[in-house]
Amino acid sequence: MSDRDPTHHHLDAKRLLCPMPVIKTQNKIKTLEPGDTLEVISTDPGVKQDIPAWCRINGHSVISVVEEDNEYIIKIEVGSS
Amino acid sequence: MTIQRKAIALLSGGLDSLLAVRVIQEQGILVEAVNFYTGFCVEGHTHAIRKKHKDKNKRNNALWSAEQLGIKLHIEDISEEYKDIVINPKHGYGANLNPCLDCKIFMVSKAQLMLNRARELVDQSGFDFIITGEVVGQRPKSQRKETMPIIARESGSDDLLVRPLCAKNLPPTRPEREGWLDRDKLYGFSGRNRKPQMALAEQFGFEDYAQPAGGCCFLTDENYSKKLSDLWQSRGERKYELDDIMLLKVGRHLRPEPNYKMIVGREEGENNFLTGYRKEFISIKITSHGGPLTLIDGAPTEADLLFAARIAARYSQGHSADTVSVEIRAKNGVCTEHNVIPFPPQDVKAEWHI
Numbered sequence: 355m356s357d358r359d360p361t362h363h364h365l366d367a368k369r370l371l372c373p374m375p376v377i378k379t380q381n382k383i384k385t386l387e388p389g390d391t392l393e394v395i396s397t398d399p400g401v402k403q404d405i406p407a408w409c410r411i412n413g414h415s416v417i418s419v420v421e422e423d424n425e426y427i428i429k430i431e432v433g434s435s
Numbered sequence: 436m437t438i439q440r441k442a443i444a445l446l447s448g449g450l451d452s453l454l455a456v457r458v459i460q461e462q463g464i465l466v467e468a469v470n471f472y473t474g475f476c477v478e479g480h481t482h483a484i485r486k487k488h489k490d491k492n493k494r495n496n497a498l499w500s501a502e503q504l505g506i507k508l509h510i511e512d513i514s515e516e517y518k519d520i521v522i523n524p525k526h527g528y529g530a531n532l533n534p535c536l537d538c539k540i541f542m543v544s545k546a547q548l549m550l551n552r553a554r555e556l557v558d559q560s561g562f563d564f565i566i567t568g569e570v571v572g573q574r575p576k577s578q579r580k581e582t583m584p585i586i587a588r589e590s591g592s593d594d595l596l597v598r599p600l601c602a603k604n605l606p607p608t609r610p611e612r613e614g615w616l617d618r619d620k621l622y623g624f625s626g627r628n629r630k631p632q633m634a635l636a637e638q639f640g641f642e643d644y645a646q647p648a649g650g651c652c653f654l655t656d657e658n659y660s661k662k663l664s665d666l667w668q669s670r671g672e673r674k675y676e677l678d679d680i681m682l683l684k685v686g687r688h689l690r691p692e693p694n695y696k697m698i699v700g701r702e703e704g705e706n707n708f709l710t711g712y713r714k715e716f717i718s719i720k721i722t723s724h725g726g727p728l729t730l731i732d733g734a735p736t737e738a739d740l741l742f743a744a745r746i747a748a749r750y751s752q753g754h755s756a757d758t759v760s761v762e763i764r765a766k767n768g769v770c771t772e773h774n775v776i777p778f779p780p781q782d783v784k785a786e787w788h789i
């Protein structure tokens with residue numbers, strides 16, 4: 355682990371249909387470091403399943419999934435794999 | 436010490452690629468997968484849009500497969516580059532606008548690029564070969580005995596391309612010759628019979644896997660292909676944007692005149708989806724009754740718009756009323772109100788439906 359402080363990021367994936375929000379999340383996470391967090395906002399309910407599944411496969415943790423006014427906000431902590 | 440061999444798999448989310456990976460894992464090979472997003476994938480979209488599908492399982496089958504297999508999956512958006520495959524397939528189309536052979540060559544060549552790229556990176560252990568779930572004779576266009584070597588050759592992967600489910604019907608590949616894989620433990624499936632795959636799935640304990648009918652994308656669908664041909668014909672050129680091909684999946688499509696097309700929402704979810712396009716298209720909303728949102732694509736005249744409004748009214752709850760109020764909204768947001776007589780259902784010509 356590096357001694358840098360984790361950084362926090364946002365990703366607007368509104369109006370995109372699955373799997374585009376997953377692809378955007380994947381590409382964003384590639385640029386982040388373990389321990390960083392990413393908050394993805396999407397309007398496609400499919401992300402409730404797809405983003406956690408993608409995270410499980412690739413070793414990242416989903417911290418929370420919140421549904422608000424037809425928007426889905428998923429917070430992810432980047433894993434080290 | 437034996438070297439840990441690694442393979443990259445094309446994972447579509449269907450049963451065949453799921454089995455192909457498991458067969459290779461059984462031989463102690465480490466597998467990672469890639470899935471390509473072309474814009475035409477059946478996954479997700481229509482379920483996400485249509486309200487009546489709200490309760491359906493919206494899982495992405497490629498992700499589901501990767502999770503079952505315990506492997507990493509990279510999803511790549513190839514929708515821009517893929518346009519050229521759909522518009523100009525060197526090997527032509529299948530029964531509809533599905534350019535399966537070119538599509539497969541393209542996807543395998545993409546995997547080959549990943550294999551080459553990983554080799555160049557010092558910190559990556561790299562991949563040794565590529566696997567796909569293809570089965571000889573399964574698809575009339577792309578999965579024939581004659582096309583298998585074409586895919587291997589034109590993708591540049593040559594004998595590093597392994598099809599674990601039908602390997603015994605094909606010449607040994609390098610991973611088999613070098614002893615990385617035991618050819619005896621690969622399979623010799625062929626033809627359209629799905630029973631051997633289902634039996635193997637049972638043997639591996641896979642349940643609830645996806646069995647897409649026809650193919651893995653909308654281009655194998657006759658109705659969808661008709662709409663895409665109509666789009667090209669009406670625009671006078673074979674081109675499309677991602678929004679165009681999304682909209683072909685939504686609503687009723689009617690072309691009463693060559694110069695314009697109507698996209699009529701069939702239910703609330705579709706109406707909501709179409710509402711998001713009101714800045715790009717002229718739209719018609721029924722204001723006096725419950726009814727669809729309609730987008731107009733093309734260059735309609737004033738008279739065309741009033742005619743289209745009557746057709747839209749036919750699909751509203753006011754279809755039997757004497758008149759129905761509609762709002763016609765220009766792309767810049769300027770709205771005009773009109774009262775129209777709903778079109779009699781029997782007069783909506785069958786040939787208008789695309």
Ligand code: SF4
Pocket residue numbers: 533534535536538539577650651652653654655
């Ligand atoms: S069905 Fe679609 S995705 Fe599958 S090989 Fe054919 S063109 Fe490609």
